Amino acid sequence: MNNLKRFTLAMACAVVSLTGCDNGHDHDVGPPIAVTTQIQSDPGFDGDIEQTSPTSLTITQGMSPTVQSVFAGIDPAARTEFRAFLDFPLTGAGGVPGNAIIDSAFLDVYVNSLQPNVGDIPILIDLVSFQPPTLIETDFDRSLQPSLASVIVSPPLSQADVGTNVSIDVTPLMIEAQKLGLLDFQVRIMQDLGPAIPILLEINDTTGVDRASFGPLLTVTYF
Numbered sequence: 539m540n541n542l543k544r545f546t547l548a549m550a551c552a553v554v555s556l557t558g559c560d561n562g563h564d565h566d567v568g569p570p571i572a573v574t575t576q577i578q579s580d581p582g583f584d585g586d587i588e589q590t591s592p593t594s595l596t597i598t599q600g601m602s603p604t605v606q607s608v609f610a611g612i613d614p615a616a617r618t619e620f621r622a623f624l625d626f627p628l629t630g631a632g633g634v635p636g637n638a639i640i641d642s643a644f645l646d647v648y649v650n651s652l653q654p655n656v657g658d659i660p661i662l663i664d665l666v667s668f669q670p671p672t673l674i675e676t677d678f679d680r681s682l683q684p685s686l687a688s689v690i691v692s693p694p695l696s697q698a699d700v701g702t703n704v705s706i707d708v709t710p711l712m713i714e715a716q717k718l719g720l721l722d723f724q725v726r727i728m729q730d731l732g733p734a735i736p737i738l739l740e741i742n743d744t745t746g747v748d749r750a751s752f753g754p755l756l757t758v759t760y761f
Contacts, residue, residue, distance in 0.1 A: 570761040572641060575632050577723075579754040581745050583625035583671040584608055587678040590618050595675045599623075601745045607650055608743050610727040611659050614736040619729070621678055622741060625671050626723040626756040628715070636719060638760035643712030645725070646755040648742035649699045659737040660730035661691040665711040668724055677726070687714040690730055695739060703752075712758055723756055 585599030586608045598605060609620035624645075628634045645663070652659060664685035668677050676682035687710055695704065708725070715723050729735060742752045 574759045586622045611738040622727040641759040648752040650740040653738045658694040658696045660694040662730040664726040
């Protein structure tokens with residue numbers, strides 16, 4: 539091969555190298571791979587707060603042999619309001635890396651009952667941050683414990699949902715939690731603001747052997 543041909547070939551290889559090609563072989567690693575993880579709520583920190591009067595509240599936190607569910611809505615008999623709180627740890631094995639890009643997030647809850655057994659209940663879910671994860675009375679109040687992001691469950695929950703797992707799209711909440719670098723995905727579940735509807739939602743939070751089937755579950759897909 540003469541010097542001119544060698545020079546021409548060298549220049550051609552240089553151009554190919556600069557354009558990212560290598561004799562027909564590229565280094566494209568392909569699209570990012572989606573990872574899906576499922577995180578069960580921490581029954582030690584799940585709970586609810588009942589407003590028994592304009593100035594008094596009752597906190598129930600931590601599942602026990604006698605407490606296996608959390609409540610949201612208005613008790614049709616006592617006319618007191620409940621707001622439920624669920625805590626999902628995001629760190630550790632099976633969690634969500636701090637640099638992950640959220641694709642989707644769904645909250646699955648098993649509806650034990652709606653009391654009374656007629657009517658629908660509109661539900662609002664707030665992303666909150668109660669740290670350390672011990673509930674205090676001010677967590678009930680949306681002014682004192684402001685929502686970081688919110689979603690409305692659509693359609694409202696009805697008797698058709700009783701005895702089933704309801705999957706709720708909470709992707710905007712998970713995106714915000716990731717943006718803020720929260721260590722836990724914590725939500726406040728309450729009756730949507732508006733005219734009071736005397737319906738009480740009971741969410742299964744069992745600590746029994748069937749918790750994997752009935753306990754609150756957060757499913758996150760991320761890149």
